[in-house]
Amino acid sequence: MSYSEDLKIFRAAHTYKASIVEGSTFHYVLSGKKDGKTLVLLNGGMNTMEMWMGYVDALSSDYQVLLFDYPQELRTNQELVRGMHAFFQELGITQPVFVGASDGGMVAQIYTQMYHGEVGGLVLISTGGMDENTLKSLKKKYFLAPVMVFIMKHGNYEKMKPKLVKAGMSHIRNESKEEIAYAQDMFETIFKDYKQEKDVHISSLLADLMNQKPVTADDFAQLEGNILLILPDQDFFSGEMQKNLIQLMHNPEIQYVSGGHLSTVLKVDAYVRTIRDFLSKHQGK
Numbered sequence: 001m002s003y004s005e006d007l008k009i010f011r012a013a014h015t016y017k018a019s020i021v022e023g024s025t026f027h028y029v030l031s032g033k034k035d036g037k038t039l040v041l042l043n044g045g046m047n048t049m050e051m052w053m054g055y056v057d058a059l060s061s062d063y064q065v066l067l068f069d070y071p072q073e074l075r076t077n078q079e080l081v082r083g084m085h086a087f088f089q090e091l092g093i094t095q096p097v098f099v100g101a102s103d104g105g106m107v108a109q110i111y112t113q114m115y116h117g118e119v120g121g122l123v124l125i126s127t128g129g130m131d132e133n134t135l136k137s138l139k140k141k142y143f144l145a146p147v148m149v150f151i152m153k154h155g156n157y158e159k160m161k162p163k164l165v166k167a168g169m170s171h172i173r174n175e176s177k178e179e180i181a182y183a184q185d186m187f188e189t190i191f192k193d194y195k196q197e198k199d200v201h202i203s204s205l206l207a208d209l210m211n212q213k214p215v216t217a218d219d220f221a222q223l224e225g226n227i228l229l230i231l232p233d234q235d236f237f238s239g240e241m242q243k244n245l246i247q248l249m250h251n252p253e254i255q256y257v258s259g260g261h262l263s264t265v266l267k268v269d270a271y272v273r274t275i276r277d278f279l280s281k282h283q284g285k
Contacts, residue, residue, distance in 0.1 A: 003186035010053040021087045028068035032060030040066045040096040042104030047202040054268035072201045076208050081111045095120035101264045102126050113219040121226040125264050128237040129245035132214040145207040152203050157196035173234040173260030183262055217248050224250035228278040236261040
Protein backbone atom coordinates (compact mmCIF):
# COMPACT_ATOMS: atom_id res chain seq x y z
CA MET A 1 0.00 0.00 0.00
CA SER A 2 1.11 3.60 -0.58
CA TYR A 3 1.57 6.35 2.01
CA SER A 4 -1.45 8.23 0.66
CA GLU A 5 -3.63 5.12 0.95
CA ASP A 6 -2.39 4.45 4.50
CA LEU A 7 -3.08 8.07 5.40
CA LYS A 8 -6.66 7.89 4.15
CA ILE A 9 -7.32 4.76 6.21
CA PHE A 10 -5.69 6.24 9.32
CA ARG A 11 -7.66 9.47 9.17
CA ALA A 12 -10.92 7.56 8.77
CA ALA A 13 -10.17 5.31 11.76
CA HIS A 14 -8.86 7.87 14.27
CA THR A 15 -10.36 10.95 15.88
CA TYR A 16 -8.44 14.18 15.46
CA LYS A 17 -8.86 16.69 18.27
CA ALA A 18 -7.68 20.21 19.06
CA SER A 19 -6.95 21.73 22.45
CA ILE A 20 -5.97 25.32 23.22
CA VAL A 21 -3.52 25.37 26.12
CA GLU A 22 -2.09 28.68 27.33
CA GLY A 23 -2.83 30.26 23.96
CA SER A 24 -1.32 27.47 21.83
CA THR A 25 -3.42 25.09 19.73
CA PHE A 26 -2.41 21.44 19.90
CA HIS A 27 -3.80 19.25 17.11
CA TYR A 28 -3.56 15.66 18.27
CA VAL A 29 -4.67 12.05 18.19
CA LEU A 30 -4.93 10.15 21.48
CA SER A 31 -5.74 6.46 21.45
CA GLY A 32 -5.23 3.24 23.37
CA LYS A 33 -5.57 2.26 27.02
CA LYS A 34 -6.50 5.25 29.16
CA ASP A 35 -5.12 3.57 32.28
CA GLY A 36 -1.90 2.47 30.59
CA LYS A 37 1.48 4.12 30.34
CA THR A 38 1.46 6.94 27.83
CA LEU A 39 3.78 6.85 24.85
CA VAL A 40 4.32 10.31 23.38
CA LEU A 41 5.57 10.09 19.80
CA LEU A 42 7.60 13.17 18.87
CA ASN A 43 7.81 14.18 15.22
CA GLY A 44 10.89 14.56 13.10
CA GLY A 45 11.88 17.46 10.90
CA MET A 46 8.61 17.84 8.99
CA ASN A 47 6.44 18.12 12.10
CA THR A 48 3.90 15.66 10.70
CA MET A 49 2.25 13.46 13.30
CA GLU A 50 1.11 11.00 10.63
CA MET A 51 4.71 9.85 10.26
CA TRP A 52 3.76 7.63 13.21
CA MET A 53 0.49 6.28 11.86
CA GLY A 54 1.91 2.77 11.41
CA TYR A 55 2.85 2.66 15.08
CA VAL A 56 -0.43 3.69 16.69
CA ASP A 57 -2.62 0.61 16.46
CA ALA A 58 0.35 -1.71 17.03
CA LEU A 59 1.08 -0.01 20.37
CA SER A 60 -2.41 1.04 21.47
CA SER A 61 -3.42 -2.43 22.65
CA ASP A 62 -1.16 -2.07 25.70
CA TYR A 63 -0.43 1.66 25.96
CA GLN A 64 -2.03 5.04 25.57
CA VAL A 65 -0.47 6.67 22.51
CA LEU A 66 -0.33 10.41 21.85
CA LEU A 67 0.53 12.07 18.53
CA PHE A 68 0.51 15.82 17.98
CA ASP A 69 1.92 18.51 15.74
CA TYR A 70 4.07 21.21 17.30
CA PRO A 71 1.92 24.38 17.61
CA GLN A 72 3.02 27.29 15.45
CA GLU A 73 2.51 29.68 18.37
CA LEU A 74 5.55 28.12 20.09
CA ARG A 75 8.52 29.69 18.32
CA THR A 76 11.49 28.21 20.18
CA ASN A 77 12.27 24.77 21.56
CA GLN A 78 12.13 26.10 25.10
CA GLU A 79 8.63 27.42 24.43
CA LEU A 80 7.69 24.14 22.77
CA VAL A 81 8.81 22.04 25.73
CA ARG A 82 7.03 24.27 28.24
CA GLY A 83 3.92 24.14 26.08
CA MET A 84 4.14 20.36 25.88
CA HIS A 85 4.34 20.16 29.67
CA ALA A 86 1.17 22.24 30.04
CA PHE A 87 -0.54 20.18 27.33
CA PHE A 88 0.28 16.93 29.11
CA GLN A 89 -1.12 18.34 32.34
CA GLU A 90 -4.31 19.27 30.48
CA LEU A 91 -4.65 15.65 29.30
CA GLY A 92 -3.72 14.20 32.71
CA ILE A 93 -0.53 12.61 31.37
CA THR A 94 2.27 12.00 33.86
CA GLN A 95 5.61 10.26 33.37
CA PRO A 96 5.35 10.09 29.57
CA VAL A 97 7.59 7.68 27.71
CA PHE A 98 8.96 9.64 24.76
CA VAL A 99 9.46 7.97 21.41
CA GLY A 100 11.34 10.63 19.48
CA ALA A 101 12.71 10.36 15.96
CA SER A 102 15.39 12.64 14.52
CA ASP A 103 14.65 16.15 15.79
CA GLY A 104 11.91 14.70 18.00
CA GLY A 105 14.62 12.79 19.85
CA MET A 106 16.41 16.06 20.51
CA VAL A 107 13.20 17.68 21.78
CA ALA A 108 12.81 14.71 24.15
CA GLN A 109 16.28 15.42 25.54
CA ILE A 110 15.46 19.09 26.13
CA TYR A 111 12.25 18.08 27.91
CA THR A 112 14.14 15.62 30.13
CA GLN A 113 16.71 18.31 30.98
CA MET A 114 14.01 20.85 31.85
CA TYR A 115 11.68 18.53 33.78
CA HIS A 116 13.90 16.23 35.82
CA GLY A 117 11.98 13.36 37.34
CA GLU A 118 8.93 13.80 35.10
CA VAL A 119 9.88 11.47 32.23
CA GLY A 120 9.11 7.76 32.34
CA GLY A 121 11.49 6.59 29.63
CA LEU A 122 13.16 7.42 26.34
CA VAL A 123 13.11 5.68 22.97
CA LEU A 124 15.39 7.72 20.72
CA ILE A 125 15.43 6.86 17.02
CA SER A 126 17.79 8.13 14.32
CA THR A 127 18.84 11.11 16.38
CA GLY A 128 21.86 12.81 17.88
CA GLY A 129 22.68 13.94 21.38
CA MET A 130 22.13 17.50 22.49
CA ASP A 131 25.64 17.41 23.97
CA GLU A 132 28.21 20.16 23.48
CA ASN A 133 30.26 18.31 20.85
CA THR A 134 27.28 17.43 18.66
CA LEU A 135 25.87 20.94 18.85
CA LYS A 136 29.23 22.37 17.78
CA SER A 137 29.31 20.00 14.81
CA LEU A 138 25.78 20.93 13.79
CA LYS A 139 26.55 24.65 14.06
CA LYS A 140 29.49 24.22 11.69
CA LYS A 141 27.47 22.10 9.27
CA TYR A 142 24.44 24.39 9.28
CA PHE A 143 25.91 27.82 9.81
CA LEU A 144 23.72 29.06 6.94
CA ALA A 145 20.53 27.82 8.62
CA PRO A 146 19.26 31.37 9.43
CA VAL A 147 19.69 32.29 5.76
CA MET A 148 17.75 29.22 4.68
CA VAL A 149 14.93 30.10 7.08
CA PHE A 150 14.82 33.62 5.58
CA ILE A 151 14.60 32.19 2.06
CA MET A 152 11.92 29.76 3.17
CA LYS A 153 9.93 32.62 4.67
CA HIS A 154 10.17 35.08 1.78
CA GLY A 155 10.59 32.86 -1.29
CA ASN A 156 8.00 31.36 -3.64
CA TYR A 157 7.16 28.31 -1.60
CA GLU A 158 5.21 26.45 -4.29
CA LYS A 159 8.25 26.59 -6.55
CA MET A 160 10.42 25.27 -3.71
CA LYS A 161 8.34 22.14 -3.16
CA PRO A 162 9.94 19.92 -5.86
CA LYS A 163 13.38 20.70 -4.41
CA LEU A 164 12.11 19.93 -0.90
CA VAL A 165 10.78 16.56 -2.07
CA LYS A 166 14.15 15.86 -3.67
CA ALA A 167 15.92 16.86 -0.44
CA GLY A 168 13.75 14.42 1.51
CA MET A 169 14.50 11.62 -0.94
CA SER A 170 18.23 12.28 -0.55
CA HIS A 171 18.02 10.32 2.71
CA ILE A 172 17.32 7.09 0.79
CA ARG A 173 20.11 4.55 1.33
CA ASN A 174 19.73 0.80 0.73
CA GLU A 175 15.94 0.66 0.77
CA SER A 176 13.97 -1.63 -1.55
CA LYS A 177 12.13 -0.42 -4.65
CA GLU A 178 8.85 -0.67 -2.76
CA GLU A 179 10.21 1.39 0.13
CA ILE A 180 11.59 4.02 -2.24
CA ALA A 181 8.20 4.29 -3.95
CA TYR A 182 6.51 4.62 -0.56
CA ALA A 183 8.90 7.43 0.44
CA GLN A 184 8.35 9.27 -2.84
CA ASP A 185 4.59 9.12 -2.40
CA MET A 186 4.96 10.21 1.24
CA PHE A 187 6.88 13.37 0.41
CA GLU A 188 4.67 14.22 -2.54
CA THR A 189 1.53 13.71 -0.43
CA ILE A 190 2.85 15.75 2.48
CA PHE A 191 4.06 18.66 0.37
CA LYS A 192 0.88 18.77 -1.71
CA ASP A 193 -0.94 20.59 1.09
CA TYR A 194 2.04 21.67 3.21
CA LYS A 195 1.85 25.36 4.09
CA GLN A 196 4.72 27.82 3.93
CA GLU A 197 3.99 29.02 7.47
CA LYS A 198 4.27 25.50 8.84
CA ASP A 199 7.57 24.89 7.07
CA VAL A 200 8.99 28.20 8.27
CA HIS A 201 7.96 27.29 11.81
CA ILE A 202 9.56 23.85 11.88
CA SER A 203 12.65 25.11 10.05
CA SER A 204 13.03 27.80 12.71
CA LEU A 205 12.72 25.19 15.46
CA LEU A 206 15.40 23.09 13.79
CA ALA A 207 17.75 26.08 13.56
CA ASP A 208 16.98 26.92 17.18
CA LEU A 209 18.14 23.48 18.34
CA MET A 210 21.72 24.61 17.84
CA ASN A 211 21.20 27.47 20.30
CA GLN A 212 20.06 25.25 23.17
CA LYS A 213 21.89 24.68 26.41
CA PRO A 214 23.81 21.40 25.97
CA VAL A 215 22.54 18.43 27.92
CA THR A 216 24.87 16.37 30.10
CA ALA A 217 24.92 12.78 31.30
CA ASP A 218 23.56 13.94 34.66
CA ASP A 219 20.30 14.95 32.95
CA PHE A 220 19.57 11.28 32.18
CA ALA A 221 20.86 9.54 35.32
CA GLN A 222 17.34 9.06 36.66
CA LEU A 223 16.40 7.08 33.54
CA GLU A 224 19.10 4.42 33.81
CA GLY A 225 17.77 1.18 32.39
CA ASN A 226 14.81 2.93 30.75
CA ILE A 227 16.47 4.19 27.58
CA LEU A 228 16.38 2.56 24.14
CA LEU A 229 18.47 3.84 21.23
CA ILE A 230 17.60 2.68 17.70
CA LEU A 231 20.48 3.69 15.43
CA PRO A 232 20.53 3.06 11.67
CA ASP A 233 23.91 2.19 10.19
CA GLN A 234 23.58 4.78 7.40
CA ASP A 235 21.91 7.58 9.31
CA PHE A 236 22.02 11.33 8.76
CA PHE A 237 23.66 11.59 12.20
CA SER A 238 27.26 10.42 11.94
CA GLY A 239 28.82 7.54 13.81
CA GLU A 240 30.64 10.05 15.99
CA MET A 241 27.36 11.75 16.88
CA GLN A 242 25.86 8.36 17.70
CA LYS A 243 28.79 7.67 20.06
CA ASN A 244 28.23 11.03 21.74
CA LEU A 245 24.57 10.17 22.22
CA ILE A 246 25.41 6.80 23.76
CA GLN A 247 27.85 8.42 26.20
CA LEU A 248 25.10 10.74 27.43
CA MET A 249 22.80 7.89 28.38
CA HIS A 250 23.00 5.58 31.37
CA ASN A 251 22.98 1.87 30.58
CA PRO A 252 20.94 2.26 27.38
CA GLU A 253 19.71 -0.65 25.33
CA ILE A 254 21.10 -0.15 21.84
CA GLN A 255 19.68 -1.63 18.65
CA TYR A 256 21.65 -1.05 15.47
CA VAL A 257 19.53 -1.47 12.36
CA SER A 258 20.20 -1.54 8.64
CA GLY A 259 19.01 1.51 6.77
CA GLY A 260 19.03 5.27 6.68
CA HIS A 261 17.20 8.23 8.16
CA LEU A 262 13.84 7.29 6.62
CA SER A 263 13.78 3.82 8.15
CA THR A 264 11.49 5.06 10.93
CA VAL A 265 8.62 5.24 8.44
CA LEU A 266 9.81 2.61 5.95
CA LYS A 267 10.52 -0.27 8.35
CA VAL A 268 7.68 0.22 10.83
CA ASP A 269 7.10 -3.44 11.70
CA ALA A 270 10.72 -3.99 12.71
CA TYR A 271 10.82 -0.80 14.76
CA VAL A 272 7.54 -1.58 16.50
CA ARG A 273 8.79 -5.04 17.50
CA THR A 274 11.97 -3.51 18.92
CA ILE A 275 10.03 -0.90 20.87
CA ARG A 276 7.50 -3.40 22.22
CA ASP A 277 10.25 -5.79 23.31
CA PHE A 278 12.00 -2.97 25.14
CA LEU A 279 8.83 -1.74 26.82
CA SER A 280 7.91 -5.26 27.87
CA LYS A 281 11.25 -5.66 29.65
CA HIS A 282 11.59 -2.21 31.15
CA GLN A 283 8.11 -0.72 31.43
CA GLY A 284 6.32 -3.68 32.93
CA LYS A 285 4.32 -4.59 29.82
